Amino acid sequence: MAVENPRHPHDCKITRRHWQGQFEQGVEEIVYEGKCRVYGNRSIRVFTYQGVEKADMAISLPLGHKFLQRGDIIEAWDKDGKTLLYPTAIVDATQNNLGTTAFVSTVHN
Secondary structure, X not given: XXXXXXXXXXXXXXXXXXXXXXXXXXXXXXXXXXXXXXXEOOOOOOEEXXXXXXXXXXXXXXOOOOOOOOOOEEEEEOOOOOEEEXXXXXXXXXXXXXXXXXXXXXXXX
């Protein structure tokens, strides 16, 4: 199988907005900014939950990042500065022994 994205590692930024009220802008907090790996489900991987496809891209973060929540905004670039993922909301995140994986869906209805 060919390498899907040879320009690894990628840079990513995850932000969370804390809303003050219905008509306020809120406060944006940077939750994580650093190295990650962005990959899609174009190969044999399918990101599902109970048989329903939940995401078309995944972002792997290093160990120790248990802080991700649904709705956090993530964006990513390769080392040449090319945008891999425009600001997109996280739909799910899982923690495992190698780190954290965030799932995003770039297709919207």
